[in-house]
Amino acid sequence: MKRKSVALIVLAILLGMFIMAGQSHAQQVKWKGQSCFPLNNPLGKLTIALWKEYVEKMSGGRLAIQLHDAGEVVPPTKIYDAVKDGLLDFGLNTPAWQKGKYPAGDLYYTLPGGVLEFNDLIIWLYGGGGKELAQEMYKDELIVLPLGLTPPEEVWSKKPIKTLADIKGMKLRAAGLSMELWEKLGASVVLLPGGEVIPALQRGLIDGAEFLEASADYTLGLHEVCKYRFGPPVHMSNNIFQLMIKTKSWKELPADLKVIVESAAMAATFDGYTKWWIQTIEFDKKIRDYGIVTTKLSPKDQARTRELTMQILDEKSKQDPFFAKVWKSQREFIQRYKPYYDLTKFD
Structure with missing residues (x-):
């Protein structure tokens, strides 16, 4: 009888743990962030706004993204500081704003004079160690992922x-x-x-x-x-922009949501790039x-x-x-x- 009672207690505990784990797994995570570019401009619309859409769809709403327009929380040039200091969970940034502190950020574009062209940059970034060097540059201050790619400029x-x-x-x-x-x-x-x-x-x-x-x-x-x-x-x-994420927010994120955040960033980058090119063609004619x-x-x-x-x-x-x-x-x-x-x- 005692063995049966103990077994029932153990079963009840295990069942409770399973239910709690399921609830924890389904618990919604909320992130607050800001774009450094206006959301009505392709700079914001085809980069971080697209990423927000993909994250929420891919996570089934488990990761809720509150995205503020440029300047609503901090000036566009202060995204890095706001994320590093914990005011924001994430933000869209361009390395140009940290030129003084991180000179190597300038290398995360295609270089002037055609020294580093589009194919070179993308393959080096995703397959040749570029993404890892970017994280090494910022160390533990924040997490950085590529997000957003522009067509050639004028x-x-x-x-x-x-x-x-x-x-x-x-x-x-x-x-x-x-x-x-x-x-x-x-x-x-x-x-x-x-x-x-x-x-x-x-x-x-x-x-x-x-x-x-x-x-x-x-x-x-x-x-x-x-x-x-x-x-x-x-x-x-070409420009490659950055998704900056507060280190604490990233560490607290479940493993599957981390994969979703990274996958959504890559998907938004390349999907946004193709959409952007179509717009570029149309607006070139207007110009x-x-x-x-x-x-x-x-x-x-x-x-x-x-x-x-x-x-x-x-x-x-x-x-x-x-x-x-x-x-x-x-x-x-x-x-x-x-x-x-x-x-x-x-x-």
Whole structure:
């Protein structure tokens, strides 16, 4: 009788543990975060907003995402600090905002002058150790995942730019390594959030801007204040943005939800990229129909931007050991990757 009673008690305990485990498994986790870009712009809509949608669908609502628009909680440039300090569970960030603290963040774009192009960047990032180096850069301060990829970009100006010589003396909005490149070409540069670019152009504080690609640039209104644009971009031709996650929030997340967060980030990045390209094509036509004068740099000028970029990379590698480490990883990857890539591509 005693054995039967003990068995029933054990069974009741096990059943209770099973029920509690099931309830714990189904318990909803709530995360609060913010985009560094407006959610009505492709920058926010086709990156972090898409990620939110995928996470909630893939988790069946177990991970609820409260996503704030740019500037609602903190300024766009303060996402890193807000996530690191625990004010937000997550945020969409661009490495450009931490240029002073983490110079190697500039290497997480396609590099100016075509030194690191789209295929190179993506394969290195996901398969060649780039993602792991990004996490090493931020250490335990926060978790960082790639999220959001832009189509190739363009440069806007209030005056015609037909050659690199035309850039001398201009004041430009820039970001990343291109800030140093523009300076080597004789321009003065300033880093501004997207919302400040148009007012700065209207007030004559800057003469031109590199921002993004046709759809984001049109949505921002660059075609209304600049008469000219040119390509290929002197700066990076593609952007990779970052999903930053508070370390404590990440550690508390069940293993299956961690996989969902990571998978949703990759899915949103590539799905958003294809959607973005379609928009870029449509908005490029709108820009041309609007009457914007579009020009392209000569092969000689393009080669010059590549030459100057290599100089900048060497200079910055001497200044920052981790920058040197990331650039070494990229350079060695390109050396391994290029022979077969060049063999299989059409000239």
